[in-house]
Amino acid sequence: MKTTTSLFALFVCCALAACGGTPLAFSTKYADNDQGDVQNLLQRVQNAPPRAPTTIAVGVTEAPAQLYAYDVAEQRVLWKKPVAATSAPMLAGESVIFQTAGSIVAVSLRTGEKQVEISRGNKLLRGADGEGALAVFVMSEGMGTYAKSEVVLLRRGSVDWTRPIEGMVGVPSIAGTVALVPWSNQYVTAVDVESGREIARLRVRDGVLAHALRDREHTYVGSQHGIARLTASIASGKIAGPGYFKLPEENLPGRPLLLRDVYAEATPPTPDSAQHRIALVWEPRALDAERTGLEDDTVYLVFYRFVFALSPADYAVRWVHRSESDLIGAAAQPGGVLVADAAGWVLQIAAGSGEVVSRSNSGLASTVLRLPTGGKPTDAGAPIGADARRAGLLTAAQDTDARMVPARILAVRALAKLEEAEATASLIALCEDRSLAPAVRTEACGALKSRSLGTEHLLTALGRHAQYLTNTSAPPVGALAKAAVGSKEARAVGPLTEHLHDPNTLSSDLVAVVNALNELGDASAAKPLSDFLLRYHADPVDPDVVNALERIPATLHKLQGQAAVPALEIVHNDGLGVYSVRQKATEVLGALKAEAEAEAAAKAAAEAAKDQPPEQAPAPAVTPVQGDEAMPTHLTTELLDQALLPVRDQLQECVAKVGKFQARAVLVIEDGEVLMVSVVPAELQACVEPLIRGQKFAKTRLPKKERVTHIIKR
Numbered sequence: 125m126k127t128t129t130s131l132f133a134l135f136v137c138c139a140l141a142a143c144g145g146t147p148l149a150f151s152t153k154y155a156d157n158d159q160g161d162v163q164n165l166l167q168r169v170q171n172a173p174p175r176a177p178t179t180i181a182v183g184v185t186e187a188p189a190q191l192y193a194y195d196v197a198e199q200r201v202l203w204k205k206p207v208a209a210t211s212a213p214m215l216a217g218e219s220v221i222f223q224t225a226g227s228i229v230a231v232s233l234r235t236g237e238k239q240v241e242i243s244r245g246n247k248l249l250r251g252a253d254g255e256g257a258l259a260v261f262v263m264s265e266g267m268g269t270y271a272k273s274e275v276v277l278l279r280r281g282s283v284d285w286t287r288p289i290e291g292m293v294g295v296p297s298i299a300g301t302v303a304l305v306p307w308s309n310q311y312v313t314a315v316d317v318e319s320g321r322e323i324a325r326l327r328v329r330d331g332v333l334a335h336a337l338r339d340r341e342h343t344y345v346g347s348q349h350g351i352a353r354l355t356a357s358i359a360s361g362k363i364a365g366p367g368y369f370k371l372p373e374e375n376l377p378g379r380p381l382l383l384r385d386v387y388a389e390a391t392p393p394t395p396d397s398a399q400h401r402i403a404l405v406w407e408p409r410a411l412d413a414e415r416t417g418l419e420d421d422t423v424y425l426v427f428y429r430f431v432f433a434l435s436p437a438d439y440a441v442r443w444v445h446r447s448e449s450d451l452i453g454a455a456a457q458p459g460g461v462l463v464a465d466a467a468g469w470v471l472q473i474a475a476g477s478g479e480v481v482s483r484s485n486s487g488l489a490s491t492v493l494r495l496p497t498g499g500k501p502t503d504a505g506a507p508i509g510a511d512a513r514r515a516g517l518l519t520a521a522q523d524t525d526a527r528m529v530p531a532r533i534l535a536v537r538a539l540a541k542l543e544e545a546e547a548t549a550s551l552i553a554l555c556e557d558r559s560l561a562p563a564v565r566t567e568a569c570g571a572l573k574s575r576s577l578g579t580e581h582l583l584t585a586l587g588r589h590a591q592y593l594t595n596t597s598a599p600p601v602g603a604l605a606k607a608a609v610g611s612k613e614a615r616a617v618g619p620l621t622e623h624l625h626d627p628n629t630l631s632s633d634l635v636a637v638v639n640a641l642n643e644l645g646d647a648s649a650a651k652p653l654s655d656f657l658l659r660y661h662a663d664p665v666d667p668d669v670v671n672a673l674e675r676i677p678a679t680l681h682k683l684q685g686q687a688a689v690p691a692l693e694i695v696h697n698d699g700l701g702v703y704s705v706r707q708k709a710t711e712v713l714g715a716l717k718a719e720a721e722a723e724a725a726a727k728a729a730a731e732a733a734k735d736q737p738p739e740q741a742p743a744p745a746v747t748p749v750q751g752d753e754a755m756p757t758h759l760t761t762e763l764l765d766q767a768l769l770p771v772r773d774q775l776q777e778c779v780a781k782v783g784k785f786q787a788r789a790v791l792v793i794e795d796g797e798v799l800m801v802s803v804v805p806a807e808l809q810a811c812v813e814p815l816i817r818g819q820k821f822a823k824t825r826l827p828k829k830e831r832v833t834h835i836i837k838r
Contacts, residue, residue, distance in 0.1 A: 149275070149287045149315045149322035150307065161324035162359040165302065165314045168323075169354060172300025174340045175255055175498060180233055181464070182213045182220045183453070183486075183493035184395040191220070192488060193233060196462065196470055196496070199484035203236035211392040212400065212492045214261070217254025217298070219278060221261050223392060228263060230278055239281030247274065249392050251295030253338075254278075258317055260303045262293040275305050277317060285320035292387050297336035299343045304336035304354075309387060312336060312345050331363040335383045339419075340498045342410045348381040351408060353416050367414040371404075372439055377427050377530030378402035396491040400452045401428050406436075407456035407497060420475035420504055424461045426454045427531040430520060431463055433478060441538035443478030443508050444516045446523070447471075453493035458501035464493040477505030478516070510544050517542075518550045521564060522557070532564045540571035548578025552585050556600045569603035573610040582607055586619035590628035598626070602633030605640035617644055621652035631665065634672035642679040650683040654691040661709075662701045667785065667838070673705045677712040689716055703788065704835045711761055755825050759793060759832050763822045768834060771815040775836045778811035786837045789816060793830050796823040812836070 155161070179197035184190070184207065191213060192204035211223035219230045219239060228249055230239040244263055250273075252261035257280045264273035273293035277284045294306030302323070303315045312333050314324040326333070332347035343354040345363070350370030352363050371382055380403050384393075393399045403426045407419035418436050425432040428450050433442040449465040456462075460475045468489060472482040481502065508516075520528075520535035536554060539547050554560060554568035572582075582604055590598040601623045608616035620637050623629045629637070641649040657676045664670050677695070680688035695701055695709040756763060768775065779787050787808050792800040798821065801813040816834075824830065 149305075149313055149320060150289045151322070152290075154313075154322055154325050156311075156325050156327040157359045157361055158324065159359060162326070162356065165324035166354070166356060168302055169299045169343050172302075175338060177340065177498045177500065178215075178233075178496045179499065181453070181470070181493050181495045182215060182233070183464070183488070183490045184209060184213065186466075186489045186491055189395065189491075190488075191222070191231070191236065192486075193220070193236060194470070194486045194488075194493070196484065201486055201488065202234060204488070205231075205236050209395055211249050212395050212397065213494055214249075214252040215254070215494050215496065216252040216259035216261065216278075217256050219252075219254055219259040219281060221249070221252040221259065223249040228261065228276075230259065230261075230281060232281065240278065240283055242276065242283070247272075250293055250386055250389075251335075253295070253297045253336075255298040255300075255338075257281075258298050258303075260296045260298055260305075262296055262305065264289075264293050267292065273307065275303070275315070277303060277315075277320070279317075284317075287315065287320060294334035294347075294386050295336065295384070297338050297343065299336075299338050299354075304343065304345070306333040306336055306345065309333065326358055327361060328358065328363040329361050331368075332387075333363070334386050337383075337408070339408050342408070344408050344416065346383065348383045348385045350382065351416060353408075353410055353414070355414060357414065365414075367416055369408070369416040369418075369436075371423065371436055374439055376404075376425055376439065377534055380404045380425065382406075400492045401450050402426065403454065405454040405456050405461060407458070419456055419458055420460070422456075422475050424454060424456060425531075425534075426451050426463070428527055429465075429523075429525065430528065430531045431461065431473065432531070432534065433461075433475065440541065441513070441517065441534070442476075443513060444520045444535060445473055445478055445480075446520060452490055453495050455495035455497045457497070457499045459504045460502055462495045462499075464490070464495060466490060470495070472502070474503065474505035476507050478508055479505055481505075510542065511546070514539065514542060514544070514547055514550055518553070521554055521568070522560070526561065529561050529563055532561070533567045536564060536567045536571060539568075540574060543577065545578035545581065548572070548575050549581040551575065552581055552599070552604070555603050556585075556597070569600055572603055572607035575607060576611050579608075579611050579613045579615075582611065582613060583615055583619065586616055586623070589622070589626055598623075598628045598630075600633075601629050602636035605633070605636040609640050609643045612644075614644055614646055617641060617646040617649050621649050624652055624656055631668040631672075634668060635675065638672045638675045638679060642675070642682060645682065647683050650680060650688070653679055653683070654688070657705075658691055658694060661695045661705045662698060664702045664785075670702055670704065670837075673702065674708045677705075677708045681712045681716065686716060686720060689713065692716075703833075704786070704837065707761060707835065755823055758824050758826050759822065759830050764791075764832055764834055767819050767821045768816065771819060774815050775812060776838055778808055778815070779836050779838050781811070782807055784808075784838070786835055787812065789834045789836060791816065791832050791834065793821050793832065794828070796821045799829065 179195055181194045181196055189207055190204045191207035193202040195202055208224050209222045213220050213222040218233050220233050221230045228242045228244050246265040247263040250262045250264055259278040262275050264271055271292040273289040275287045289307050291308035296305045301317050303317055304312055306312045309332050310327050312326040313322050316323050333345055334347040337344050344351045350368050352368045357365050405424040409417050409419045411417045423434050423436045425434055429447045431445040447465050449467040451463050452466050453464040461473050464470045468486045470484050471480050474481050517535045517539045521532045523532055539550050551568050551572050585599040586604050588599050605620055624637050653676050677692055692709045692713050696713055788804045790802040798817050801816050803809045803812045
């Protein structure tokens with residue numbers, strides 16, 4: 125067992141070794157993007173032997189905390205030891221590196237025996253990596269230009285050299301005989317692992333360099349924004365070229381990043397951090413000489429108990445896996461993904477089919493398990509069929525865990541994108557399930573509006589009515605009405621009118637029903653709408669009913685034309701009717717009267733034209749109306765609403781403050797000036813009158829005072 129080592133003595137030795145003239149690593153004198161240095165670096169990296177895969181995972185148990193190693197292939201625990209780690213363990217070749225309250229500790233991956241313990245002072249562990257007997261880790265303190273960092277190379281579990289950095293440091297990687305260390309956002313320094321000297325320095329000005337990473341054969345650099353393979357093109361000072369890989373700019377549940385934003389982290393993730401339960405999991409893959417993609421063209425989203433297999437191009441969901449316990453670790457493999465849960469299970473899931481192809485249990489309840497990457501390729505399986513995908517998404521959306529709501533919404537959105545009729549049935553089932561979280565149900569109801577497939581399921585749902593004897597519930601009528609409009613399904617008109625008169629229809633759905641009947645434009649809806657208006661126009665049950673009633677006169681105008689006049693006149697003349705509904709009926713009657721007069725005038729003109737001589741001179745051009753003739757004849761409801769629009773919200777607040785549903789303001793106006801304002805109820809006078817008097821009203825051709833009424837609704 126190795127004991128605590130002083131980094132100061134090692135640093136002094138390394139500094140003395142630099143007297144030969146070559147600057148130590150991370151010196152300010154070293155040149156950026158030197159072509160000769162870069163070519164030498166690329167040659168060394170490309171000649172590095174493939175990284176040997178391992179099957180050993182390392183985790184931390186629940187309290188009392190123990191660090192342990194689990195061989196996934198052999199399905200057995202290799203060792204476990206008590207630990208007081210303040211960071212999650214990091215796999216680094218033949219070492220496991222983690223942080224405690226006062227030090228950085230490295231232990232043997234295969235035995236758990238301590239290799240080295242280094243006092244860290246105020247520095248924090250930022251990242252580690254390794255190949256075989258070589259391991260490199262970095263630690264830093266402070267932020268920005270005040271940051272100070274150190275790079276430490278271990279060889280067979282002993283400190284070989286250390287290097288200081290004036291600035292923030294990212295996550296390093298070992299590539300053969302070179303240690304690659306990102307630092308200060310823009311730089312990656314390549315250090316020879318034998319001498320500790322810098323052999324090349326890359327600098328980019330169009331992106332962030334925070335991570336160096338390696339798969340079995342290739343080396344990459346990048347950050348949470350994207351990655352690129354280490355090639356000669358990066359020496360130009362740009363990373364965002366043809367070989368740059370990034371994910372779509374769309375927030376996923378939990379907002380996981382492609383890579384850790386290591387420069388912004390206050391502390392490394394602790395063993396029980398939620399970062400182990402919400403993550404993007406992927407393995408880079410070289411597509412050709414320049415371009416970078418992902419293994420199996422898949423990125424895996426881990427969200428507590430769910431794993432979603434996503435397309436990296438557009439986040440289309442290929443399959444979803446649900447675990448019985450929270451997931452605490454995952455690693456992409458060629459052909460699939462390894463996942464570990466808090467109950468000790470380790471599963472291998474095929475990339476294509478989403479099927480569990482192997483499972484084992486360590487018997488250790490854990491808070492984190494670091495799984496190995498780059499394992500032996502396995503069969504990804506055939507992509508799942510539409511029915512299986514839909515069933516998986518529906519099951520995920522129906523999950524009852526409140527923490528899963530963001531992931532359940534993702535499942536609903538994936539259902540809405542499926543080009544199959546049965547997906548509509550699934551969305552309807554979610555929309556009407558009132559036991560679901562409101563956000564999930566709202567998402568499902570909203571998604572129905574964009575569906576053009578599966579209208580038969582829509583009509584079937586609309587044909588259902590609540591019945592006590594058969595224990596049948598009413599469908600989500602409002603959402604289905606909007607869906608009928610979106611799909612332009614004219615066959616929905618009949619079922620919608622039936623729900624208009626069904627007492628089990630929620631009043632909050634009535635507006636959507638009336639709007640849908642208006643949009644669908646089928647004249648057969650006119651009589652049911654007229655009957656509803658005549659029955660309830662004097663019965664303001666609640667604001668939703670009134671809101672629906674207010675929309676019916678305009679809808680009858682559209683569907684019936686002049687045939688709507690008798691019903692609208694009844695409403696107009698009913699002094700006991702809801703004022704705002706009567707007002708809408710009056711407005712539509714005025715429009716219908718104007719249309720009738722215009723039609724009669726046009727007809728008379730046509731008849732008169734028949735009697736005119738054939739060579740009658742053309743009528744003179746119409747002279748534009750000017751002066752007083754351009755003014756309106758009187759203050760209409762529209763003009764009144766327009767004048768009060770700037771203070772509409774304040775007027776509504778006045779009504780809300782006293783707990784009223786609506787108020788009536790009677791105005792006397794002459795030549796655009798307000799002469800008098802009378803408000804009912806009177807307790808609103810002081811609040812409403814100043815707001816109204818502060819507005820400008822249109823001047824009219826009426827040579828006398830006008831008395832108008834304005835209804836203020838909450």
